[in-house]
Amino acid sequence: MTGDLLLLASVICLLQVACGCPEKCHCHAASNSVDCRQQGLDAVPPDLPPQTLTLHLQDNQIHRLPASAFTSVPQLTTLNLRNNSLSDLVPGVFDGLQHLQVLNLTQNSLRSLESRLFQPLPELRELDLSSNHLSHLPTPLGEPWQNLTVFAVQQNRLQQLNRGLLEAMPSVRLLFLKDNLWNCNCQLLSLKLWLEKFIYKGGIVDSVICASPDAWKGEDLLKIPHELYQPCPLPSADLESSQRGGLGSARPAVPRPPENHGAGDRDHAQCEPKPKPRPANLRHAVATVIITGVVCGVVCLMMVVAAIYGCTYAAVTAQWHGRHTAQTSEPEKTEGKDLCDSSAA
Incomplete structure (x- = not known):
């Protein structure tokens, strides 16, 4: 009996080698999936079957992924990198994955993301960046994401979220944003307005709980009335001039006719929205x-x-x-009566 089991194990090993299955991984030909989870790997295993559709690399010790790390599996649709030690993703790491639909990067140590990192993934439908150390997200992350339906960034260190990033996801239906360090100041008002419209159209979002300022700490962003938000202050003239000066030092400014400069500034000032004074807090x-x-x-x-x-x-x-009129009329009546009596005599 023991000899039969050894023979069967040998046959399986030989079949895996013949099919190109990496060591420490299990290949499933029926589903075209490769399972390499919990193997103590510190890199993507070589010689992956080119027909692989699903690749499980979770619960390993991968610290870094080189550029074009998955070009050997161009048909990949699901990639799970959960619970590794990734702290940085270089541009080009996902090159060649034109058919990838699900990408799981949860429970890593990511602190920032390159703006062009996900551009090679036009078919991406689910992106999970939860439980990392992200403090900001660039805009855009591979715009446009026409097919993305699930976007998760809960349990990070985000304080703000650019509305432009969400507007680049026209098909998104599930948003997971809880357990971040949301700063519910005037900058987050645009996110509030977008989320209200998103929910009205049938979208689902967990919650955005304010971590600051103290007046809104612990409050749900969606439940704070619009009227209690103060408008963001407009940039001062000195700041605008310094910004123009900084931009001018980077590239030459375009000259403008002097006669239209004042009129243009006046028109621009008239067109600027004037902030409406609102109460500071509740x-x-x-x-x-x-x-x-x-x-x-x-x-x-x-x-x-x-x-x-x-x-x-x-x-x-x-x-x-009334009394005065009555008193005046009585003497007149008496005098008239006397006159009538004397005339009759």
Whole structure:
């Protein structure tokens, strides 16, 4: 019996070698998948079968991936790199993966991403970047992502999320954003507006819980009223001039006719949206409502008192005029009666 098992194991090993299955990996011909999980690998195994559709590399010790690391498997549709030690992804690492649809990079040590990193993946549908150390995401990450439906960045260190990045995902339906360091200042208002529209159209998002400022700490971004957001301050003239100077030092400025310069500045100033003053926070808003109510109550009370006083004064005046008229008419009647009596005599 032991000899039969050894023979069977030898046959399996020979078949794997003949089919080009890497050492420490298990190849499944029926599903065209290669399973290399939990093998202590520090690099992508060589000699992967070119017909591989699914590659499992999770739970290993891969620290770095070279450029074009997966060109030997051009038909790959699912790549799982979860729970490795990746801290950096060089541009070109995913070159050749034109058919990749699912990419799992969770539980690594990624701190930043190159803007052109995912451009070779036009068919990508699910991207999971959860449980890393990402503090920001560039815009765009391979625009456009016409087919992306799932985007996950929970449990990172993100404080802001550019709305342009989300607008480059017209087909996204699931967003996972919780457990980040969201700074709910005026810069995050555009994200709030986009998420409200996203949910209205049927999209699903977990939550965006504010970590700062203290006034909104622990609050859900989607539940903060728009009216309580202060508008972002417009850049000052000195800052704009310094920015123009910095840009001018990098590339020559385009000359403009002097006669149109002032008119253009005036038109630009007139077209700029003027910020609308809003309450600084909820306590100020409540205080404003209370003060307004008290003032309105006092004014109404004064109006009622004035009305009562006016009515009382009118009644007293009318009564006084009535008595005076009656007293004046009585002597006239007596005098007229006397005249009539004397004429009759």
